[in-house]
Amino acid sequence: xxxxxxxxxxxxxxxxxGRRPRLSEVGSDPDYRYSLANERTFLAWIRTSxxxxxxxxxxxxxxxxxxxxxxxxxxxxxxxVIGGVIAGAAxxxxxxxxxxxxxxxxxxxxxxxxxxxxxxxxVALVVLIVLIVAEGGQ
Amino acid sequence: xxxxxxxxxDPGAQAERTRLSWNRTGLALAVNAALLVHTASxxxxxxxxxxxxxxxxxxxxxxxDRRYRRIVAAVRAGRSVASIAHVRTLAAVAxxxxxxxxxxxxxx
Numbered sequence: 001x002x003x004x005x006x007x008x009x010x011x012x013x014x015x016x017x018g019r020r021p022r023l024s025e026v027g028s029d030p031d032y033r034y035s036l037a038n039e040r041t042f043l044a045w046i047r048t049s050x051x052x053x054x055x056x057x058x059x060x061x062x063x064x065x066x067x068x069x070x071x072x073x074x075x076x077x078x079x080x081v082i083g084g085v086i087a088g089a090a091x092x093x094x095x096x097x098x099x100x101x102x103x104x105x106x107x108x109x110x111x112x113x114x115x116x117x118x119x120x121x122x123v124a125l126v127v128l129i130v131l132i133v134a135e136g137g138q
Numbered sequence: 139x140x141x142x143x144x145x146x147x148d149p150g151a152q153a154e155r156t157r158l159s160w161n162r163t164g165l166a167l168a169v170n171a172a173l174l175v176h177t178a179s180x181x182x183x184x185x186x187x188x189x190x191x192x193x194x195x196x197x198x199x200x201x202x203d204r205r206y207r208r209i210v211a212a213v214r215a216g217r218s219v220a221s222i223a224h225v226r227t228l229a230a231v232a233x234x235x236x237x238x239x240x241x242x243x244x245x246x
Contacts, residue, residue, distance in 0.1 A: 029218040036152045036209065040159040042225055046232045050166040053239045054173050060243045061177040076243050084236030091229030098220060 023095060027102030038097050045090040045112060052083030067130040075126055082119040086112060147214050157206040163228070164198030167191055170235055174242060187238040194231050 029035075056079030059072050066072055093110045100107050148154075174188035205224060212219045 023220070023222055024218070029220075032209075032213055032219040033150060033152050035218070035220045036156045039220075039225060040156055043159045043163045043228075046228060047163050047166045049232060050163075050170050050235060053235050054170050057170075057173055057177060057239050057243060073243065077240065080236055080239045080243060084233060084240070087229070087232040087236055090232065091225060094225050094229075095222075 023098055023102070026099060027104065030101040034101050035098065038094060038101065041097075042090050042094040045086055045093065048116065049083040049087040049090070052079045052086070056080035056083065066127075067134050071126075071130050075123055075130075078119070078123050078126075082115060082123075085115055089115070147210060153206050153209040153213065156209060157202045160198055160202030160205060164195045164202065167195035167198060167235070170239075171195060174238065177242065187242065191235055191238065194234070198228070 056076040059066065059079065060076035063072065089112055093112055096108050097110075168191075171188045171191040174191065175185060178184040178188060201224060205221065208221070209219050
């Protein structure tokens, strides 16, 4: 997540020293509505992360009938790790979007939705298989 | 004489929507804290992570209120509304629940 994507405009946010200037020093203030929308998107990602954490804890601790403990632990840890990655990357997404808005460049693509989408798809598949196997064994 | 109505500073209610968003995030943190209390068994030390998360939830609510007033004042004065400090603080703290949850799941 830390590498900078190559920008066709030659990375307008970087200085000669290679150190990125502070957010408030680049460009100009965007419309306050955009800044606040960006902030709310950040908060929405944090809430998504918290929901995944709650799901992960619940699968391991509150659903003993779902399947063997090893499998529940795998699903729970997967959910919590996805949640942790999203929480960790949410600030980077916020700050790159804010920087792009201040400089008037296009918003950089975010890989957060990829992590969430494919991550949850894999978890759903595993849970589905666990349920089918558990029902078939009875 | 009718009083002159004050001009609407924030017609899209962006400041209020942002405050509610902070409040929802605080609620989500509180729910996670409740879940941790529910699953934590035994000693008082095992309830400490939940207590820490509850404090963060409370901070979210207090920050939401203060941030709302700051945003309205900034919009009225035409200043920047972006608050790196708020976002950075929550970002740093938001990874904490993941670590707590992972520890809670892995440590029997």
